[in-house]
Amino acid sequence: MSLLEQAGLRLLHRFDPETAHGMALTALRFGLSPTAGTVTSTRLRTNLAGMALANPVGLAAGFDKNATALRPLSRSGFGFIEVGAATPRPQPGNPKPRLFRLSEDRAVINRFGFNNDGMQAIAARLSERPRDAIIGLNLGANKDSENRAADFATVLATCAAHLDFATVNVSSPNTEKLRDLQGKDALSALLAGVMSTNAALDRPIPIFLKIAPDLTDAEIADVAEVALISGIDGLIATNTTLDRRGLTSAHRDEKGGLSGQPLFEKSTRVLAQLYRAIEGKLPIIGVGGVASAEDAYAKIKAGASAVQLYSALVYHGLGLVPQIAEGLDALLKRDGYATVAEAVGTGA
Secondary structure (H helix, E strand, O other): OOHHHHHHHHHHOOOOHHHHHHHHHHHHHOOOOOOOOOOOOOOOOEEEOOEEEOOOEEEOOOOOOOOOOHHHHHOOOOOEEEEEEEOOOOEOOOOOOOEEEEHHHOEEEEOOOOOEOOHHHHHHHHOOOOOOOOEEEEEOOOOOOOOHHHHHHHHHHHHHHHOOEEEEEOOOOOOOOHHHHHOHHHHHHHHHHHHHHHHOOOOOOOEEEEEOOOOOHHHHHHHHHHHHHHOOOEEEEOOOEOOOOOOOOOOOOOOOEEEEHHHHHHHHHHHHHHHHHOOOOOOEEEEOOOOOHHHHHHHHHHOOOEEEEOHHHHHHOOOHHHHHHHHHHHHHHHOOOOOHHHHOOOOO
């Protein structure tokens, strides 16, 4: 991390987390953050559900909820970017405060509740996206919707023309009863609606399903079964957790989803279990606690074809992104892998 970025992070950490997050996005838009450009190599180039990635290190949903910093993020070293979540109608989310730094644990707790500008505003920004980037959207449902399952298809139909992929997010813990949609029957019906909408598009796009880390073994098996018969293109493992074991920070008991370093082991175990359950038939994006090249490599060996990060940026800044990609390249070279794909699942 450069001295300038260290100073910037120290300044941001003087503010409450949500204010600091907004300041970081503003700094990005004004060109005040590091821009690594494209980070790639023959080893790092990755095919993910038909998408050609320069490298397998992506930005997780939630950092740029409203797609306001697409251009600078596309120049920050990421191989792909996921924005959102977007819901059909704008919604304010849960009352503040709703974002907490757990600095001693290198973690974050959030209970945002899908606060966003709504699909129409987000679609308008996506229409002006940089064309040389891989950009996806996390699909969400309005808190007061009478048909949450239909909301996902509605957002997809509105925004898909400007996307490379979309993610069905039924795993956020911050919208009441949303995780109930991960049940086998409910999930099958929801995905059927999304896939039908996708098939009717002029240009269907890859559809991913993001799951929670708090599922039982039986629930993971059910998700795997539904994923394989639904026609989706891949999975994302995992979202944030409700587990608070081992935390030491003062904010450890705040309600919401926990992300960051304490999630790494749990999310990686779920990833490996899911990889075995689907027998490698679908690509998985591994997310949860990635803060180094070694973390990314561990996810890949557990079964991930690509990884995402977000919380680590709170503590290490955007300069972490090229460090992870370049470090991953060195690890693959060290172990004799010619591509990321060769390493996927070797430790599952």
